[in-house]
Amino acid sequence: MSRLDLDTVLSWVPKGSRVLDLGCGDGAFLARLSEERDAIGVGVDIDPANLVTAVSRGLDVIQEDINDGLDCFTTNRFDVVILAHALQELTHPHIALQRMVDIADEAIVSFPNFGHWSCRLHLGVKGRMPMSRVMPRHWYDTPNIHFCTVTDFDALCSALHIDIIERATIAGPAQHFLGRWFPNLFATSAIYRIRRSGD
């Protein structure tokens, strides 16, 4: 995830929040959240090397597979739960999303936008599954098993009765405004602030 994406996520985390970072990696971002936002963070990651690095940063980390490891987090335990660029790797993204909005008051989710024009070009013109800097792997060996577009994600939130509080889109420098106006076509990735619907 780019620095720009993470800056956006950071700006959405209120000071002093209790934060759960799903797929926290080596904990670099969680450490930044605790330094810059006084967040009390817990990370979740499956990789042992990541775990050790995150622990050495003084963080608390739970070694667990996000796919089946969210039940241990009790309802309303956190202010914010973050899933940065891992949605597309989950076995059941819709179940994870539902659980996330239960665990925390707000969830922040980011993902690469499969509706980006370059993806459409790959599929529409070349007839091949897209590969890019953000998605460098072949279709058969990629961990990204559940790609979606910005419009797909909007529809899923609606179906799951999840409210979208805010959305930010990341686009190439030339398509900055296009990305804002036509995110499904020009955003390379999208970041959402969501919560359980009030009704």
Place this chain on the structure above:
Amino acid sequence: MAVSLSDGSVGLVTPQVAHFDEPFTFASGAVLRSHELVYETYGQLNHAGDNAVLVCHALSGSHHAAGYHSEEDRRPGWWDLAIGPGKPIDTNRLYVVCSNNLGCCDGSSGPNTINPATNEPWGGAFPQPQVKDWVRSQKRLAEHLNIPRWAAVIGGSLGGMQALQWAVDFPDWVEHCIALAAAPGLTAQNIAFNEIARHAILSDPDWCHGDYLAQGKLPTRGVALARMVGHLTYMSADGMSDRFGRELREGSFAPGDNSEWVFQVESYLRHQGARFSTQFDANTYVLMTRALDLFELAADYNSDLVAALSVAEADFLIASFSSDWRFPPQRSIEIRDALLAAGKPVTYANIDTDNGHDGFLLPNPTYEALLSAWMCRVGPS
């Protein structure tokens, strides 16, 4: 010289004895009028007293956790892997205390020590200790050593249960708590294995109702069998396959060869049993397995583990070992989930290993790196 006093060893260590004259009342109501605890320390207690770490031993462990007793010693203490200068429990920074549990057989008051009332060995008359009794006796030792509180209480298996009990029974004494390969209580299967071990000992004709010492006997066959069963539960099936396979130590698979077959695994278990049977006291084995059976962390909290751990004030490190089937990862996850539900700071890892329950005692790069990384938050910075 077998002892290498190279980097990482605490070197030669001498056990010490603390004598307590005030009576000690067990959870069962039984009373010791006086008692002794034997213990070792490594590193130096600092002026503020905020660098003291208690290491709790498991079923067959002792106060000898690190270093060597003499230059001829062939083996270091049971957790030399983790304790020493520059090691995860770094004795350059931390003051480490490890005591032999009350009722054990390595010097603390127990079945093989003299009952002052009779001037005979206690034998089967020694009171049944429970995990919470050990915690209270260790608190006395801490006070004896002028330790105001523990920067960390650490243990694996039964020692991990003690560490958890410490965090629940004396929350303001425990700043950090590490429980490795532990469980919040024993399952029916765990108790069943312990019962087989006890039955082996009690069936030995030399058991003499626990008074074998007074009668000049030792139930070595029973203890050996108990240890063989116990040892089996500490290893994983894959680990045993890797180590022993179907290799023969004696005899052969050649057609017509009907000589005595001894598989490597048989030989290993017999050796472990025989060695243990002359070193470990039978009454102690019975008491320790029973203490395990009786352990339930949330017993005083209506069996509500979240309620029990809500009391704790410690930061927790909970680790399980993937191939451990004695106290499998699921048992550590129960502790972890209760801690999360109670809103306590917790790190959890499931170490990938073939070493089974013994994983917490054996080298493993991830395990050692994790322990080192986590221990950096323990003690004065």
